[in-house]
Amino acid sequence: MLNPILSFSATRRMRSGKTLVILGAWLAVMLGTALLMMGRLLGPEVTVNGLRSGTNCYIVLMIVQFFLIVLISPAMTSGTVAGERERQTLELLLVTNTRSLRIVWGKAMDSFGMLCLLLVCGAPVMFLPAVAGAVTPLQVLEGELFLLVTAFAAVCVGMLASAVARTSMAGGILAYLFVFGIAVVTSLPLFLDYPQAVTDIVYDPRALAQLSPGAATAMIFPVLFLNPGYGLIALLHGQTRFLSSALQYQQTGRLLCSFNLMDRAGGERIALISSGAVLLLGLALLFLSAAFVRRRGFGGKRKG
Amino acid sequence: MLRLDKLTKQYGKFTALDGLSLEIADGQLHGFVGPNGAGKTTTMRIISTLLQPTSGTAEIDGVDVVRSGSKARKLIGYMPDFFGVYDSLKCWEYLDFYGRCYRLSAGERKQMADQLLDLVQLTEKRDAYVDSLSRGMKQRLCLARSLIHDPKLLILDEPASGMDPRARAEMKGILKTLRDMGKTVMISSHILPELSEMCDSLTILDHGHLVFSGSVEELSEKMNGNAPLDIRLQAGCGEETVERAVACLKELPFIREILQEETTLLRARLEGGEAETQQILRELVSRNIPVCDFHRAPMNLEKVFMEVTVDA
Ligand SMILES: Nc1ncnc2c1ncn2[C@@H]1O[C@H](COP(=O)(O)OP(=O)(O)OP(=O)(O)O)[C@@H](O)[C@H]1O
Ligand SMILES: [Mg+2]
Numbered sequence: 001m002l003n004p005i006l007s008f009s010a011t012r013r014m015r016s017g018k019t020l021v022i023l024g025a026w027l028a029v030m031l032g033t034a035l036l037m038m039g040r041l042l043g044p045e046v047t048v049n050g051l052r053s054g055t056n057c058y059i060v061l062m063i064v065q066f067f068l069i070v071l072i073s074p075a076m077t078s079g080t081v082a083g084e085r086e087r088q089t090l091e092l093l094l095v096t097n098t099r100s101l102r103i104v105w106g107k108a109m110d111s112f113g114m115l116c117l118l119l120v121c122g123a124p125v126m127f128l129p130a131v132a133g134a135v136t137p138l139q140v141l142e143g144e145l146f147l148l149v150t151a152f153a154a155v156c157v158g159m160l161a162s163a164v165a166r167t168s169m170a171g172g173i174l175a176y177l178f179v180f181g182i183a184v185v186t187s188l189p190l191f192l193d194y195p196q197a198v199t200d201i202v203y204d205p206r207a208l209a210q211l212s213p214g215a216a217t218a219m220i221f222p223v224l225f226l227n228p229g230y231g232l233i234a235l236l237h238g239q240t241r242f243l244s245s246a247l248q249y250q251q252t253g254r255l256l257c258s259f260n261l262m263d264r265a266g267g268e269r270i271a272l273i274s275s276g277a278v279l280l281l282g283l284a285l286l287f288l289s290a291a292f293v294r295r296r297g298f299g300g301k302r303k304g
Numbered sequence: 305m306l307r308l309d310k311l312t313k314q315y316g317k318f319t320a321l322d323g324l325s326l327e328i329a330d331g332q333l334h335g336f337v338g339p340n341g342a343g344k345t346t347t348m349r350i351i352s353t354l355l356q357p358t359s360g361t362a363e364i365d366g367v368d369v370v371r372s373g374s375k376a377r378k379l380i381g382y383m384p385d386f387f388g389v390y391d392s393l394k395c396w397e398y399l400d401f402y403g404r405c406y407r408l409s410a411g412e413r414k415q416m417a418d419q420l421l422d423l424v425q426l427t428e429k430r431d432a433y434v435d436s437l438s439r440g441m442k443q444r445l446c447l448a449r450s451l452i453h454d455p456k457l458l459i460l461d462e463p464a465s466g467m468d469p470r471a472r473a474e475m476k477g478i479l480k481t482l483r484d485m486g487k488t489v490m491i492s493s494h495i496l497p498e499l500s501e502m503c504d505s506l507t508i509l510d511h512g513h514l515v516f517s518g519s520v521e522e523l524s525e526k527m528n529g530n531a532p533l534d535i536r537l538q539a540g541c542g543e544e545t546v547e548r549a550v551a552c553l554k555e556l557p558f559i560r561e562i563l564q565e566e567t568t569l570l571r572a573r574l575e576g577g578e579a580e581t582q583q584i585l586r587e588l589v590s591r592n593i594p595v596c597d598f599h600r601a602p603m604n605l606e607k608v609f610m611e612v613t614v615d616a
């Protein structure tokens with residue numbers, strides 16, 4: 001049987017006018033970006049510059065959607081459990097024999113479903129660069145899948161905030177703090193010194209050129225895989241040589257160390273591993289959320 | 305049906321519920337009375353698995369609510385004192401939703417929802433949005449919701465608060481119907497007389513302590529045994545006569561307390577029943593004290609509630 005929390009949240013979501021507004025705004029941003037980036041492509045001939053702008057359009061669309069997802073989903077999810085706590089409907093749910101995990105899963109899937117809807121509706125715009133021949137349809141699909149995974153993880157972060165907080169407001173604030181915290185913690189390795197053995201190879205162009213993809217992958221700080229932003233850059237780099245000009249092997253610097261390793265390991269491989277890691281992190285957060293649903297929650301005034 | 309054993313709940317250092325032991329038999333309509341902050345909601349939330357007791361156990365048909373929470377939830381229908389409803393949801397969908405949360409099949413849900421809407425007289429509101437209902441109607445809908453999975457035990461926390469007198473009367477009717485259906489009902493209220501009219505048994509709680517638990521008859525018996533004795537002497541009989549009467553009463557061992565309510569009205573509290581009352585009258589008359597009126601004031605339940613909760 002379909003999760004009742006999911007189907008009823010979805011019913012209510014579809015009845016509220018907000019959904020249409022969000023969908024409209026999303027499409028407007030996507031189309032606006034595409035027009036801005038690909039204006040030149042509308043001309044009659046296929047030119048190198050045209051192709052370039054097609055590729056850039058794909059990159060910018062990916063980045064814009066990535067940030068929209070990361071910004072929207074915590075807000076979308078953070079009110080779910082906390083909001084029910086605030087409106088005193090949660091207890092009515094908790095006395096039924098629906099397990100906490102089922103509640104959390106249903107609510108997360110409802111938000112995730114909405115994000116899927118946004119991504120699917122935006123997909124035709126995403127395929128414009130492919131139609132222009134700038135990227136392959138398969139690459140666009142990869143990009144969409146990557147965004148789906150990111151959306152799922154972002155929803156899970158919002159879910160945890162929601163399960164912990166007593167009011168939607170507290171949940172929202174907490175969700176953004178979590179997102180910020182995860183971004184900071186998983187970006188730290190970019191600014192850390194790699195071990196001497198690694199830098200010896202990375203800063204030596206010849207040694208770096210001989211490094212196998214597997215070995216390069218193993219050298220990257222594992223925490224970095226939990227950063228969807230790193231995953232996104234890796235994916236775009238793998239697909240379109242995005243940021244290639246910055247990856248000059250002879251240059252040194254901590255940031256470039258991570259980029260050079262990414263280049264050797266292969267961007268798409270990194271993106272895949274990163275997606276897996278992020279997916280697992282999301283699931284772990286969901287289980288953690290379930291453990292908090294039956295507690296009273298904190299932040300905001302106590303009611304009743 | 306329901307058995308509480310030394311149930312205790314502490315919020316930090318504050319003890320909201322102190323070793324409450326209680327038993328409710330099958331098919332009883334059990335009233336749960338106490339002033340604000342007595343611990344009624346706390347007890348009911350523990351039974352409904354929403355709150356963990358600090359110590360003690362609560363069992364429903366032998367199922368421990370702490371250890372076998374999900375099993376217990378199937379047996380209980382809980383209606384909280386305060387609750388919210390979802391917006392953008394129609395009445396029948398509301399019931400259907402909770403039915404699905406209890407994993408009922410589509411057929412069962414439809415049948416139960418129709419029956420329950422009929423029971424709480426909301427059939428014509430079937431397709432109305434829940435948040436458009438009046439407060440009393442929402443409460444009735446919430447009652448229907450707590451019955452959707454056909455629980456054996458109903459826990460109702462002040463179900464009639466916020467209802468007009470007519471709706472209260474209807475609520476009583478619904479509760480009697482439920483009892484006739486064989487359900488065990490535990491219902492809390494601040495208003496003892498209202499409960500004693502319809503309940504089979506009662507528990508009175510104050511500051512987390514059990515004050516009384518038993519049938520309504522036992523309660524009024526116990527309370528009338530405690531009723532004070534009013535003795536009115538002849539008007540204008542003089543202070544000396546009153547003093548003699550007081551002295552005479554003081555000699556009797558079962559008199560606990562004597563109050564002079566008015567110049568010639570004495571109120572005595574005693575331990576004992578009719579034999580002792582007779583003896584007092586005999587003593588007074590034999591000493592030539594002019595007794596004009598002599599009776600034990602019958603207690604009404606309002607007074608009982610006040611007395612019981614002050615003494616504790
Ligand atoms: N979450 C909590 N934290 C701290 N103290 C609490 C909490 N919940 C209840 N209490 C305290 O426990 C005591 C019992 O509260 P409870 O809600 O059970 O009373 P009640 O009998 O239902 O009262 P009312 O008739 O007002 O509904 C009160 O003194 C209350 O202040
Ligand atoms: Mg209460």
